[in-house]
Amino acid sequence: MKTARDTILAALTATRPVFPARTRGLPAPPMPADATAILRARIEAAGGRLQLASRRDWLTRIDWPVDLTPARSASIYSARPELASRGAGDPDPAEPDFDQLDLCVLCGELAVVESGAVWQVPRTSHERRAALLAEHLVVVIEGDALVATLHQAYERIDLAAVGFGWFLCGPSKTADIEQALVLGAHGPRSMSLVWLRDEAAEDEPRPT
Amino acid sequence: MGHVSRAREFVADAERTTWHDRALWFVRAKRDAAADLVPDWEALRSEASAIKREALERLPELWIEFEDQAIRAGAVVHWARDAQEHNAIVARLLTERRVTRVVKSKSMLTEECGLNPHLESLGIEVVDTDLGERIVQLRGEPPSHIVMPAIHLRRGEIGETFERTMGAPNGLDDPDALTAIARRDLRARFLAAQAGITGVNFAVAETGSLVVVSNEGNVDLGTALPPLHIACVGLEKIVPAQRDLAVFLRLLARSATGQAISAYTSHFRGRAAGRELHIVVVDNGRSRLLAEPDFREALACIRCGACLNTCPVYRRSGGHSYEAVIPGPIGSVLETARDPVAHAELPHACTLCGSCSEVCPVRIPLHQQLLAWRGVLARKGIHPQRRRLALRLAAGLLARPGLLRIFDHFGRRVARALPSALLEGLARPWTRERALPVIPAESFRTQWKQRARTSNASGDVPSSGGDEART
DSSP states (O other), rough: OOOHHHHHHHHHTTTOOOOEEEEEEOOOOOOOOOOOHHHHHHHHTTTEEEEETTTTTTHHOOOSSSOOSSSGOOEEEESSTTTTOOOGOOOOOTTTOOOOOEEEEEOEEEEEETTTTEEEOOOOHHHHHHHEEEEEEEEEEEEOOOESSSSHHHHHHHGGOOOOEEEOOSOOOOOOTTOEEEEEEESSSEEEEEEEOOGGGSSOOOOO | OHHHHEEEEHHHHHHHHHHHHHHHHHHHHHHHHHTTTTTTTHHHHHHHHHHHHHHHHHHHHHHHHHHHHHTTTTTTEESSHHHHHHHHHHHHHHHHHHHOOOEEEOHHHHHHHHHHHHHHHOOOEEOSSSHHHHHHHHHTTOOSSSOOOTTOOOOOHHHHHHHHHHHHOOTTTOHHHHHHHHHHHHHHHHOOEEEEOOOSEEETTEEEEEEEEEESSHHHHHHSSSEEEEEEEEEEESSSOTHHHHHHHHHHHHHHOOOOOOEEEEOOOOOTTTTTTEEEEEEEEEHHHOOOOOTTTGOOOOOOHHHHHHHHHHHHHGGGOSSSSOOOHHHHHHHHOTTTTTTTGGGGGGOOOOHHHHHOOOOOOOOHHHHHHHHHHHHHSSOHHHHHHHHHHHHHTTOOOHEEOOOOOOOHHHHHHHHHHHHHHHTGGGGOOOOOOOOOOHHHHHHHHHHHHHHHHHTTTOSSSTTTOOO
16 A cells, blocks of 8 residues: 555656746845844844843843842853853753743854844753743854844754754744734743954944 | 625624724734835745745655655654544554643644644643634634734633633733733643644755744744654645745745744754654645646745735635635635635635735735636636626627627616616625716717817827826
């Protein structure tokens, strides 16, 4: 008996269409001069924030969505060495499961200016879970992590080597009740993209 | 009941109809604003169309490549010829693992296959996790829109549903508060689920990856927490290479909601440690549609819903009036292909304004397909008796100029002599919402001749588009 696979592939071969010849290939748009401003506008349109800081002191300079002082005992998962995980976020096997987290800090790889999205590959399933269950999400990118559009992003990504990866843009959101925007539908209620740059480049680039 | 009757029910609530119309037009306007910010938008649409055409030409090769890559990455690939096989495969995967609690994210394919009722009949609880889908699930209704499943409902109705099902306070209708209640309820269900079922936006042949987008993050919670992920994918969802994703993802969210990109665009490849990924590839009539030269391009659809939002008929008749899994222009094409007899009215629920084709991100000639469907249905004789008769009469007259002139000459005289109420009665249902025009004393032909004579006499030259003021 023929399997479903054989039947389907045979049917697709039998009904194979031929469309008129066409040209393919789209030139990827270049990086805009006001890239930072566009990236910021796109992220803010998605309900997120863009924060610029220097590698040296970003931890104390950016606007954190939760109080980081130990006395406040916020539960944190952090993928950055400067900030320790604690509480439920600590990937210590002693506490493998959690259903609530105050803050998740991730390392992003690329930020796509035109989309306002950041490409991120969770290192562990614990990290992926933390990114979804946390109340607030902070994704940190460094240096020349900006690309103009998704075309350039996919040139730098190798999906064959990625078991799970995602573009993130702003917090979890819904507009399913009368089109009213609500942040924090299921996942984080806030999302910040933190772009760390060298001291020299700290100022906003000005179009010349 | 048919589209006309269901639409009449919907428009009986004028306030709702007006709100529905404006809400969807607002989404259309956001789509325009988002598209305007992309300088190469039209080229992007052409590129997307070209990629989809290439994919449709190479479906068997692409799916074999996909399967090979997915298996290498540790996924299991299943093939289903129809809805029944699809449902049986999913049910077997779940029952073999003694799964009784499933979370599902939005998937028009599983709606099409009737997966939920099938699993429920086996004692498996399926929770739709997209907020809009959850709302309609709790009300026992189908989605009325492919992107905004509860767009037909007002906040008060949703509050009542939440009061009945989740103990929300009486009279609560604040979207923030209602969403918070659903979030709390669904969070517990995510954590308790033993399996997650998702649809698929794009399957990448080159890498065996699946791409699924969502704004709420429900796709990700439903796949990151339970150990089993079942992804159900229609044959038309394949794209050749990872670079093609850039083209579709630049178009999809902008066309759907006016967002630059969805909040979550997740790429799954294979199985993570301790987890399973099962991919169910479904035909269910797609290979048959591929054989139809006039309609096969409907398989390029990326389910953005832009054609629904812009459609003057959809906006004013509501999704449920289509009595179809997918409503609106694309639904009228696809559902008529699935069952021409059941959905014969849908190609006629179209003004042929062409707006759907203008906004379609993959350039499906939707209004032309709807027109073509009318021809197919007419040739197959799938028409109400009355329309068939009227069309035959019109065809007979229009093909015979002499006869037409005689009919026109006497017809106008008879029509002008009859009382207008009687005339309107004869022209029902057309005259239910419209007044008949005044029947002129002279035929168009005579009027045209007279007009030509007058303008020649006064020396006027009929101008074409003479708007430019040249000096």
